Amino acid sequence: MPLLAVNDLKVYYPVRTGLFGRPGMVRAVDGVSFELEAGETVGLVGESGCGKSTLGRALVRLETPNGGSIRIDDTDIATLHGRTLRHARKKFQMIFQDPYGSLNPRLTVYAALDEVLHLHTFLNSEERLKRIVELLELVGLESAHLYRYPHQFSGGQRQRIGIARALAAEPKLIVADEPVSALDVSVQAQIINLLQDIQRQTDTAFLFIAHDLGVVEHISRRILVMYLGKIVEAGPAAELCARPVHPYTQALLSAVPVLDAARRRQRIMLKGDVPSPLNPPGGCSFHPRCPKAQAICRRQVPPLRSYQSPERQCACFFPDCEQ
Template identity: 55%
Template sequence: MRAEPLLEVNQLKKYYAIDQGLFKPKKMIKAVEDVSFTVYQGETVSLVGESGCGKSTTGRSILRLNDITSGEIRFKGTEISTLGDRELRTLRRKMQMVFQDPYASLNPKKSIRQILTEPLRVHGLFSPKERVEKAIDILKIVGLSEYHLDRYPYEFSGGQRQRIGIARALILQPELIVADEPVSALDLSVQSQVINLLLRLQKDFQLTYLFISHDLGVVRHISDRVGVMYLGRMVEMAKTADIFQAPKHPYTQALLSAVPKKHPDESKERIILQGDLPSPANPPTGCAFHPRCPQKMSVCQVTTPPLRHLGNGQYTACHLYAES
């Protein structure tokens, strides 16, 4: 029996207005366009795609770090896209974020003691002494110690800083963590340590992850389901095994063909996409992928394909799978 939905995103849109000059109308950048998906309690859903596809904007919009243009975001059945600042502050105890850059995400003027106790103070939790005790406990959980409490971010390596960022997100005991490229800025040897830490924390604290990454190897290791985004839209969503073994959308197939071979004898055909990623300020008509798609049809140039269910929890937005 499947767990209850923790997060439900329905037709999420996020547009940015760009000035073109004094007498010209503003141009709209469609960073996220009609994205819908569900995240169930205890699972890890990953969003993947090229840089600029809208996956990070989607994550930030879900936590209301960006104001959304339209759509619905439900957390445990409660609509949160229209909540005010006071209600959002209460909600954010249950929804936290781990940022991509461990150097920029920590205030260099604050000690680790201040960084970790600040969320507890803002939410009015515990006494000052208890906050420090909680900070020490969470440091130990992420692999650091009480010794690090009064040091500053510049005294730590990138991997240690990311552990502190994870500790800051974890200290409020959230249910959902949005991890935005949490290992992309780290050395390869440190990446595996942080990924294993995230997996252990998920098991110990019953966490749910929305994991945003461009590293398909990491995604395959950590995810239960994967959503593939292209130019602001979700083009495929499926269980991790189905995505990697039987991708349906031509864009997903091209992405996976770029993953290095596991063995020299492995046979793999590299799919080279022609052309550049179109601008979200001037997206193509119809299917946004059609200018680069090796399997495009005439209908692809005029009609945007809906996200269709192909069975077994696999969805794809492609006219190749149109109902006959």
């Protein structure tokens, strides 16, 4: 049984266009399904505005789903509320994108971590202090940092504090929402290596959200590619990056800088912009920008189905490996 099983998840936002405009729905997440095993890292990639962060926030119930299920250890957390949801949060936590805005500037490191331990554990004050020191050491910080405030740390150090906070309750699943995008390149590598070390020590599962396929390929066992609220391709990281089959994935990978000339791809320039999720195109949502689109793509929505092997999936009527 998988640790996380997401089935037909939907997150819609009601909007009204103009003063007298008709109400509509932004389909931020539109029928997403996937599974994640214990101790596994799955990457989630796509352009800005494709729904990645909304999906991540829905998985930890910071957004309320409009439909579908989110099962963690066979408990559907999409239906939980109040105290039951609060108790369930011990199993799943989130690392936020912005290390500057995700920490309360009025709380010291000790207070921020003690708050989580007080809420989710039965440790006394002495045991909580010992656990906080262990968490700081786990993320590469020292006990001397205990009573400092967020403004006294660098961006990389703040993100380490955010990681320690996510680990405090010993969750089985952590959603990492672009945890390195706001950091310098040298610090990004440190944080990614830190997450890998933590996973080896704790067997925590990660959903790693990013827009950089190079980073995602390095850290993930599997990759999900998202476009306009839907998963359009999924598969093992190395295989998907070496032989993408969906035209959108091929375009994304062609933009990744590669030093090895033998692996360099011809740049694929997509026409137009990402359609509005308020008024998505009919049929395949990618067809207005797809170089391979045909008549059926404008009429029907391609299902996400197996391609060549059970682990590879693609939502395209004409999937094809790059030549």
